[in-house]
Amino acid sequence: MLDKIEKDKSPRLDLYGHTFEHRLLLGTARYPSPDILRQAIENSGVDIITVSIRRESARNPSGQRFWDLIKNLNKTLLPNTAGCLTVKEAVTTAEMARELFDTNWIKLEVIANEDTLQPDLFGLVEAARILNENDFKVFPYTTEDLGAAEKLLKAGCQVLMPWGAPIGSGRGLNNVYALKSMRSYFPDVPLIVDAGIGAPSHAAQAMELGYDAILLNTAVSQSGDPVKMAAAFSDAVHAGREAYHAGIMEPRDMARPSTPVIGTPFFEIDNDK
Amino acid sequence: MKIVLNGKPVETDTANLEEFCDSLGFSDAKIATAVNGDFVPASRRRETNLTTDDRVEIVSPRQGG
Numbered sequence: 166m167l168d169k170i171e172k173d174k175s176p177r178l179d180l181y182g183h184t185f186e187h188r189l190l191l192g193t194a195r196y197p198s199p200d201i202l203r204q205a206i207e208n209s210g211v212d213i214i215t216v217s218i219r220r221e222s223a224r225n226p227s228g229q230r231f232w233d234l235i236k237n238l239n240k241t242l243l244p245n246t247a248g249c250l251t252v253k254e255a256v257t258t259a260e261m262a263r264e265l266f267d268t269n270w271i272k273l274e275v276i277a278n279e280d281t282l283q284p285d286l287f288g289l290v291e292a293a294r295i296l297n298e299n300d301f302k303v304f305p306y307t308t309e310d311l312g313a314a315e316k317l318l319k320a321g322c323q324v325l326m327p328w329g330a331p332i333g334s335g336r337g338l339n340n341v342y343a344l345k346s347m348r349s350y351f352p353d354v355p356l357i358v359d360a361g362i363g364a365p366s367h368a369a370q371a372m373e374l375g376y377d378a379i380l381l382n383t384a385v386s387q388s389g390d391p392v393k394m395a396a397a398f399s400d401a402v403h404a405g406r407e408a409y410h411a412g413i414m415e416p417r418d419m420a421r422p423s424t425p426v427i428g429t430p431f432f433e434i435d436n437d438k
Numbered sequence: 439m440k441i442v443l444n445g446k447p448v449e450t451d452t453a454n455l456e457e458f459c460d461s462l463g464f465s466d467a468k469i470a471t472a473v474n475g476d477f478v479p480a481s482r483r484r485e486t487n488l489t490t491d492d493r494v495e496i497v498s499p500r501q502g503g
Contacts (some may be wrong), residue, residue: 170501192501192502193501193503194501194503195501195503196501202501206486215503216456216497216499216500216502217501217502218470218498218499218500219450219497220444220495220497221444221467221469221496221498223463226467227498228468228497229498230498231498231500231501232468232498232499244502245503246501247502247503251485253475254475256470257475257477260470260472261470261472261477261497262469262470264477264480265468265469265470265481265497265498265499266499276443298462302449307442330469333503344502381503382503383503410441434439
């Protein structure tokens with residue numbers, strides 16, 4: 166039991182045998198400029214950043230410029246399969262990403278529909294099974310569904326990434342009860358809230374629930390000042406983690422004075438009661 | 439012959455995927471490839487012959503969340 170507690174209190178995030186200081190994972194999309202992206206990553210101190218692959222143009226090879234920027238940041242890369250609607254697309258995208266980024270880590274997205282960007286849990290489990298059998302380290306973007314989570318673990322995943330809310334919505338934690346249940350149900354599985362985070366308070370709330378890390382993008386990149394916001398999220402994630410380990414008080418229905426009652430001036434005992 | 443590159447039809451007389459990538463100026467570029475939905479590693483581009491109506495995907499690193 167003591168070992169478990171000590172492990173849980175470790176300041177380091179353990180993902181597939183690699184440990185990291187920072188519990189915020191940051192996306193690289195939709196920043197106002199490449200330089201602001203670079204500053205946001207450097208200023209927040211994150212260890213892991215997410216990237217993607219897209220069609221390259223011979224006339225305007227923008228991917229090469231992005232690669233030059235990213236490789237110089239010396240961060241751990243987590244490529245995604247964003248936009249994939251089928252198992253086949255996701256698996257092929259993951260294979261291309263593995264060669265491009267020279268990593269077997271993959272943030273697996275199999276999207277059910279383009280309006281909600283909700284994960285297709287059936288396709289997700291099948292793609293995860295195929296990728297795990299081919300030596301990938303899969304980070305599945307999923308929901309809070311415990312049945313799907315168990316199937317993902319059985320398929321070989323060692324990390325789960327439930328959504329807080331739909332991608333890019335900034336709505337925070339839509340289903341706190343379900344996220345709490347997931348944390349309780351899988352006490353030893355690294356759990357990362359991925360998607361839907363809008364404000365640092367959302368990130369802190371997830372960490373206070375005992376989540377291991379937060380993955381976000383739009384909340385930083387589309388903020389008024391992405392560099393400052395990345396640092397704010399970094400602080401919030403740290404604060405939430407510290408609070409979780411400090412032990413948050415249970416809420417009460419009634420008021421209870423924080424200042425001691427004994428010794429209050431002018432206090433008189435009502436002898437009639 | 440006509441093939442489909444990244445969703446658009448193009449004409450090429452190159453025999454294999456490696457030659458095709460070279461013809462586009464991607465010889466030293468950071469790219470990955472797929473043909474007809476299947477990943478083709480860089481080491482197998484030369485032995486991957488192209489035929490009419492093949493669907494070729496050439497991708498590169500990009501921003502992602």
